[in-house]
Amino acid sequence: MGGSQSTRRVTVINDTNPDVIKISDDVVHRIKNADPNASSAKTAGSSNAAPVYPSYSELMGQSNRNQQEQLDKLDAEWRERTDELNRQNQQLYKLATDKFTGSVVDVDKEYVGNACTSPVCKNTQGAVLECYRKNGKQPLLCSKEVAAFQNCVHTTRHSIGAN
Secondary structure (H helix, E strand, O other): OOOOOOOOOOOOOOOOOOOOOOOOHHHHHHHHOOOOOOOOOOOOOOOOOOOOOOOHHHHHHOOHHHHHHHHHHHHHHHHHHHHHHHHHHHHHHHHHHHHHHHHHHHHHHHHHOOOOOOOOOHHHHHHHHHHHHHOOOOHHHHHHHHHHHHHHHHHHHHHHHHO
16 A cells, blocks of 8 residues: 555666756656656655756856856855964964963963072082082082082972971
């Protein structure tokens, strides 16, 4: 009951022009006046009108001006799409840059901003530098000053770590 498929086959042999298929007026009339509900091959929700594409001969018959107009129209559409994608890309880049900058500020506040940035052990450091200036050719004579500087840095490091 309406569920069987048609076994009718149509074979078209076109010896004259391979780009043109000729059909009789009777077939055209039957196609135009066909009841859309009578077709058993019709699926639910399908459109009555099939898309119409120009044949090769029709395309070749178009004037160059018409072809150029179509090309210009397509070019304008693609340029508009590309411009829109570029605008979206710039917005995403700005958002990512702003988020990255905010993260850098947060990290700076959390870790770098709390660090002690003033020089430590200035006196002992100065003593080491002065000793090296006086004893440039014999730096081992400054071992007491270097040891005092190391102890000062060690003590300062532990006091910062305890806080």
